[in-house]
Amino acid sequence: MEGNNNGPRRAATVKDVARAAGVSIASVSRVINGTGPVAQATRRRVTDAIARLHYVPHQGAASLVTRRHGVVGLLLPELHAGMYAKLIRGIEDAARRHGRHLLVCNLTGDAARDAATLTTLTGRVDGLLLMAPHRHEEALAELLPGDVPAVLLNTRADSGRNVLTVDNYGAVMEVMRHLKRCGRRVVAHIAGPAGNHDAEERVRAWRDALATYWPGTEAPFFRGDFEQESGRAAGQAFAASPEPPDAIFAANDLMAAGAMRALADAGLAVPEDVAVVGFDDVPLASLLSPALTTVHVDVESFGRCALERLLRLTGEPALAQERCEPVPSTLVVRESCGSAAAPARARRA
Amino acid sequence: MEGNNNGPRRAATVKDVARAAGVSIASVSRVINGTGPVAQATRRRVTDAIARLHYVPHQGAASLVTRRHGVVGLLLPELHAGMYAKLIRGIEDAARRHGRHLLVCNLTGDAARDAATLTTLTGRVDGLLLMAPHRHEEALAELLPGDVPAVLLNTRADSGRNVLTVDNYGAVMEVMRHLKRCGRRVVAHIAGPAGNHDAEERVRAWRDALATYWPGTEAPFFRGDFEQESGRAAGQAFAASPEPPDAIFAANDLMAAGAMRALADAGLAVPEDVAVVGFDDVPLASLLSPALTTVHVDVESFGRCALERLLRLTGEPALAQERCEPVPSTLVVRESCGSAAAPARARRA
DNA sequence: CGCGACACTGTAAGCGTTTACACTGCGCCC
DNA sequence: GGGCGCAGTGTAAACGCTTACAGTGTCGCG
Numbered sequence: 001m002e003g004n005n006n007g008p009r010r011a012a013t014v015k016d017v018a019r020a021a022g023v024s025i026a027s028v029s030r031v032i033n034g035t036g037p038v039a040q041a042t043r044r045r046v047t048d049a050i051a052r053l054h055y056v057p058h059q060g061a062a063s064l065v066t067r068r069h070g071v072v073g074l075l076l077p078e079l080h081a082g083m084y085a086k087l088i089r090g091i092e093d094a095a096r097r098h099g100r101h102l103l104v105c106n107l108t109g110d111a112a113r114d115a116a117t118l119t120t121l122t123g124r125v126d127g128l129l130l131m132a133p134h135r136h137e138e139a140l141a142e143l144l145p146g147d148v149p150a151v152l153l154n155t156r157a158d159s160g161r162n163v164l165t166v167d168n169y170g171a172v173m174e175v176m177r178h179l180k181r182c183g184r185r186v187v188a189h190i191a192g193p194a195g196n197h198d199a200e201e202r203v204r205a206w207r208d209a210l211a212t213y214w215p216g217t218e219a220p221f222f223r224g225d226f227e228q229e230s231g232r233a234a235g236q237a238f239a240a241s242p243e244p245p246d247a248i249f250a251a252n253d254l255m256a257a258g259a260m261r262a263l264a265d266a267g268l269a270v271p272e273d274v275a276v277v278g279f280d281d282v283p284l285a286s287l288l289s290p291a292l293t294t295v296h297v298d299v300e301s302f303g304r305c306a307l308e309r310l311l312r313l314t315g316e317p318a319l320a321q322e323r324c325e326p327v328p329s330t331l332v333v334r335e336s337c338g339s340a341a342a343p344a345r346a347r348r349a
Numbered sequence: 350m351e352g353n354n355n356g357p358r359r360a361a362t363v364k365d366v367a368r369a370a371g372v373s374i375a376s377v378s379r380v381i382n383g384t385g386p387v388a389q390a391t392r393r394r395v396t397d398a399i400a401r402l403h404y405v406p407h408q409g410a411a412s413l414v415t416r417r418h419g420v421v422g423l424l425l426p427e428l429h430a431g432m433y434a435k436l437i438r439g440i441e442d443a444a445r446r447h448g449r450h451l452l453v454c455n456l457t458g459d460a461a462r463d464a465a466t467l468t469t470l471t472g473r474v475d476g477l478l479l480m481a482p483h484r485h486e487e488a489l490a491e492l493l494p495g496d497v498p499a500v501l502l503n504t505r506a507d508s509g510r511n512v513l514t515v516d517n518y519g520a521v522m523e524v525m526r527h528l529k530r531c532g533r534r535v536v537a538h539i540a541g542p543a544g545n546h547d548a549e550e551r552v553r554a555w556r557d558a559l560a561t562y563w564p565g566t567e568a569p570f571f572r573g574d575f576e577q578e579s580g581r582a583a584g585q586a587f588a589a590s591p592e593p594p595d596a597i598f599a600a601n602d603l604m605a606a607g608a609m610r611a612l613a614d615a616g617l618a619v620p621e622d623v624a625v626v627g628f629d630d631v632p633l634a635s636l637l638s639p640a641l642t643t644v645h646v647d648v649e650s651f652g653r654c655a656l657e658r659l660l661r662l663t664g665e666p667a668l669a670q671e672r673c674e675p676v677p678s679t680l681v682v683r684e685s686c687g688s689a690a691a692p693a694r695a696r697r698a
Numbered sequence: 699c700g701c702g703a704c705a706c707t708g709t710a711a712g713c714g715t716t717t718a719c720a721c722t723g724c725g726c727c728c
Numbered sequence: 729g730g731g732c733g734c735a736g737t738g739t740a741a742a743c744g745c746t747t748a749c750a751g752t753g754t755c756g757c758g
Contacts, residue, residue, distance in 0.1 A: 011496060013714055024738045029716060036717090037735050054494045059473040060409030060418065061714035064743045069409065071452070071473070085433035092455045101470065103420070104453045106441045121450065124408040124420070145403045147360060228636055257636040264638065284633040287577055287606040289613065362744055373708045378746055385747090386705055410744035413713045700758090707752070715743085722737075728730100 012053040021049035032057060072310060073103045073125040075118070077137050083280075083299050090303025091129065098311055100126070109136060115143055122148050127310045129153060133197040149313035151306055154197050162313060164306050164327075168201035169208075171295045171329040175249055175277050176209030178331060182339045184247035184275055188220040190234040190259060192251040199226070202251045202279065220245055224255045231258025238274075239266035246274055247337075253278035253285050253294055260288065260336065271338030281332055290335035302327040361402040370398035381406060421659060422452045422474040424467070426486050432629075432648050439652025440478065447660055449475070458485060464492055471497050476659045478502060482546040498662035500655055503546050511662060513655050513676075517550035518557075520644045520678040524598055524626050525558030527680060531688045533596035533624055537569040539583040539608060541600040548575070551600045551628065569594055573604045580607025587623075588615035595623055596686075602627035602634050602643055609637065609685065620687030630681055639684035651676040 018025040023042055030036040031046040038046075049055070063069045074091060076084065092102045103125055107114045118140060121128065127149040132138050137152075141161055144150050152163045179187050189206045192199025203221075210219055220238055224230035231250055238244050239262060250256035256278030260270050270276050270290055278285065281296035305327060333339055367374040372391055379385045380395040387395075398404070412418045423440060425433065441451045452474055456463045467489060470477065476498040481487050486501075490510055493499050501512045528536050538555045541548025552570075559568055569587060573579035580599055587593050588611060599605035605627030609619050619625050619639055627634065630645035654676060682688060 011494075014716095015714080025715085026717075026738060027736085030737090033716080037737090039736060042736080054496075056468055056471045056494060058413065058714050059469070060412040061743085062716070063409040064407065064413065064714080064745085065716045067743085070469075084437065088433065088437065088453060089455060092453060096455070096457075096466070101473070102453050104437060104441060104451050106438060106445070108445075117445070119405055120408070120419075122405045124450070145360075145405060147403075228632065254632060254636075257633055261636050261638070282633060283577065283603060284606055284631060284637070287603075287610050288633070288636065289610070289638055363746095364744080374745080375708060375747075376706085379707090382746080386707095388706060391706080407744050410713085411746070413715085413744080414746045416713080702755105702757090704755080705753090707750100709748105709750080711746105711748085713745085716741105718739105718741085720737100720739080722735105724733100724735085726732085726734105728732105 011058075012055040013058070014055075016053055017046065017049045017055050020053060021045040069124055069126050070099060071101045071103050071125045072307065073105065073121045073128045075105050075107055075121070075128065075130045075137070075140075077107045077109070077131055077134060086299040087131075087303045090300030091307045092303075093300070094304040094307040098307070100307075100311075107137060107140070111136070111139070114140055118143055127151075127314050129306050129310055133199075134195050149310060151310045151313065153302075153306055156197060162309065164302070164309055165201075166198065166297055166302060166327050167329055168198055169205040171279070171297070171331065172202050172205035172249070173209055174331045175279075175295060176206065176213060178333070178339065179247050179249070179275060179277065179337065180213040182247075182275060182337060185214070186217065186219050186243075186245040187214070187247040187249055188222065188234075188238055188245035190222045190224045190231055190248060190250040190255045192255075193225045194223065196226075199251055206249060224251065226252050226254060228254045228258035231255030232262045233258075235259035235262025236266065239263055239268055244268065244274065247276075248274060249277045251279055253280045253282045253292060256292055256294065256336075257285075257288055260290075260292070271336050275337040275339075277337050285332075286334060288336070293334045293337035293339075294332055295329055296332045297329040298327055360407075361404040362407070363404075365402055366395065366398045366404050369402060370394040418473055418475050419448060420450045420452050420474045421656065422454065422470045422477045424454050424456055424470070424477065424479045424486070424489075426456045426458070426480055426483060435648040436480075436652045439649030440656045441652075442649070443653040443656040447656070449656075449660075456486060456489070460485070460488070463489055467492055476500075476663050478655050478659055482548075483544050498659060500659045500662065502651075502655055505546060511658065513651070513658055514550075515547065515646055515651060515676050516678055517547055518554040520628070520646070520680070521551050521554030521598070522558055523680045524628075524644060525555065525562060527682070527688065528596050528598070528624060528626065528686065529562040531596075531624060531686060534563070535566065535568050535592075535594040536563070536596040536598055537571065537583075537587055537594035539571045539573045539580055539597060539599040539604045541604075542574045543572065545575075548600055555598060573600065575601050575603060577603045577607035580604030581611045582607075584608035584611025585615065588612055588617055593617065593623065596626075597623060598626045600628055602629045602631045602641060605641055605643065605685075606634075606637055609639075609641070620685050624686040624688075626686050634681075635683060637685070642683045642686040642688075643681055644678055645681045646678040647676060 014025045014028045017028045027042055028046050030038050031043050095102050105117055122145060129151055130137060130141055131153040132141060132155040138155060141152055152161045154165050155163050157163050191203050222234035222237060224234055248259055250259055256276050260276050263270055263274055268274050278292050278294035281294045285292040285294050363374045363377045366377045376391055377395050379387050380392050444451050454466055471494060478500055479486060479490055480502040481490060481504040487504060490501055501510045503514050504512050506512050540552050571583035571586060573583055597608055599608055605625050609625050612619055612623055617623050627641050627643035630643045634641040634643050
């Protein structure tokens with residue numbers, strides 16, 4: 001190591017601070033971490049020295065002896081980007097409150113590479129949050145060293161692991177109940193991609209609701225992929241069928257919007273001819289015309305719950321009693337399902 | 350599987366692996382890092398032992414001696430969530446390709462707390478990406494230790510720091526040029542929040558374009574906040590004015606959509622009476638009716654560029670020649686500006 | 699046969715922290 | 729006044745890893 005590559009200045013260490021403050025490194029450490037008793041005068045001298053030297057502790061060295069990293073990892077599959085932002089927000093927010101940091105990784109779908117990611121991550125975190133809606137990520141979870149606490153997100157509950165899920169089933173049931181109350185007779189479904197946990201749960205609930213509220217009837221099913229184009233295709237298919245459904249429940253808002261567009265293009269009126277309901281409550285949902293009825297999931301809370309669940313696994317005492325109920329998800333009734341009072345808006349001629 | 354977290358089992362270390370494999374810790378390290386020559390047989394024994402013991406290296410210990418964390422930090426202000434997901438995606442993707450991880454932090458706006466965040470982060474990263482559209486974050490950047498490489502995102506270019514920005518100005522100019530070509534006479538602007546760098550740049554470009562393409566004329570200005578409600582308010586205000594503008598450029602899609610909604614409610618047709626253009630190209634923009642003309646910014650590329658710029662700062666050799674041009678941003682012409690061929694869609698009666 | 703080059707391996711010295719432990723004074727109570 | 733407790737401090741031993749350096753043994757070539 002020739003040492004000249006990026007300047008001669010090495011970062012300051014506790015030793016430097018101790019020397020500058022005229023105390024021992026132990027005292028410096030005590031000041032920084034607030035452990036043990038320190039005289040006011042000493043504290044002053046140390047904090048001054050720290051400021052003067054721009055000293056920043058090397059967390060790696062600290063974690064070496066404390067056996068804590070103060071970091072939790074978050075592994076995200078190639079998801080529809082919608083949730084990302086809020087989920088991360090929720091988790092990061094909770095993490096900060098509990099003095100942790102968040103290491104975010106995207107999974108690639110490549111088994112070997114993702115496994116490698118998992119491993120390097122494991123070496124620098126106290127615990128792991130793994131979004132695992134597909135088989136792929138579940139398989140990944142198998143590789144987790146047993147001593148790394150982990151919470152799986154949106155996974156089948158019957159995996160042996162610690163799991164946290166959104167209440168897809170209940171929410172969809174509510175959607176269907178509402179559609180029934182609105183007097184709709186045939187509720188088609190535009191599903192998310194096969195193999196996706198949320199998508200499957202929504203399909204399951206849709207089927208069950210069908211059997212419960214419309215016993216003995218059939219309803220059209222379209223396999224989408226959470227993208228708007230597939231929603232459009234579904235809408236076209238439904239509109240072109242001899243007896244179009246009078247309601248559509250799409251597994252997310254993007255597909256719902258795509259379907260609405262296709263219906264409009266086909267001359268079908270929403271909600272008069274066809275009611276449409278989505279899922280997610282994306283920001284623009286209320287601005288579509290008609291405004292989209294959808295299911296709002298509090299993704300930030302979900303993230304927060306996930307993190308606190310994880311911390312509980314690592315034995316965070318303050319969290320012992322904080323029960324973290326299944327994440328709230330609520331039906332947001334707007335115009336597209338036709339149940340709201342007819343909105344007093346001017347129609348375009 | 351709870352309760353076992355404070356069990357007696359300590360994580361395996363190089364020493365354990367070395368013993369299990371019957372070699373020295375140096376050889377283990379060499380196998381793990383691919384440094385120095387190792388006999389095939391030895392390598393086998395070591396990798397076997399690693400697998401058997403579920404050994405995962407302690408990165409903190411490693412960074413202690415290598416002086417590299419393999420992690421870059423990303424600091425995000427309280428932004429409109431839209432960009433988040435893609436930005437993080439872009440950065441994380443590039444980071445993975447360069448063997449780095451991503452530590453994500455939200456800033457709170459609280460100066461003291463954010464400063465603390467900055468400091469703890471600094472101790473565990475090789476460099477920092479700081480999204481700094483507001484004064485607040487710029488001030489934060491001042492606190493950065495001089496020896497921590499950092500790239501500021503979407504900040505005034507005249508700060509002394511290393512900065513990477515989206516080409517707001519050029520994009521808005523293109524929008525305005527297009528509106529001029531469409532024959533619009535009065536282009537109103539719905540601005541983002543004051544003090545936001547992007548918002549200000551878009552205002553600046555709007556003003557300059559006004560002076561260039563519509564010299565001597567005035568146009569309505571509305572101060573929004575990037576949220577749909579403010580767009581709606583703006584739309585209402587414009588519609589209620591004695592001489593409504595015949596074009597509106599909103600600083601983002603959410604406000605544009607809000608404005609479109611308000612215009613429709615007021616009986617004004619888009620694009621016939623008023624052309625509307627947004628900024629961001631959010632997923633649902635193409636599904637609004639009429640589909641929203643907007644500016645598409647490749648946020649993922651932006652993230653990638655930012656990361657590579659940062660790595661270059663830390664002296665990544667492979668990146669020396671890779672020039673990272675200003676991030677592409679392109680006008681996406683749809684229906685809301687009235688320039689596209691009239692779409693052959695059925696009109697609702 | 700000797701000797702250098704080479705492939706491979708082991709030993710040991712840190713890297714920057716935290717913390718157990720030992721040591722000072724000092725005030726206080728019997 | 730001698731012991732005790734306690735606030736305040738320092739010393740030194742880890743923590744798990746990388747790597748300079750110092751060995752080994754093997755081969756090829758003069």
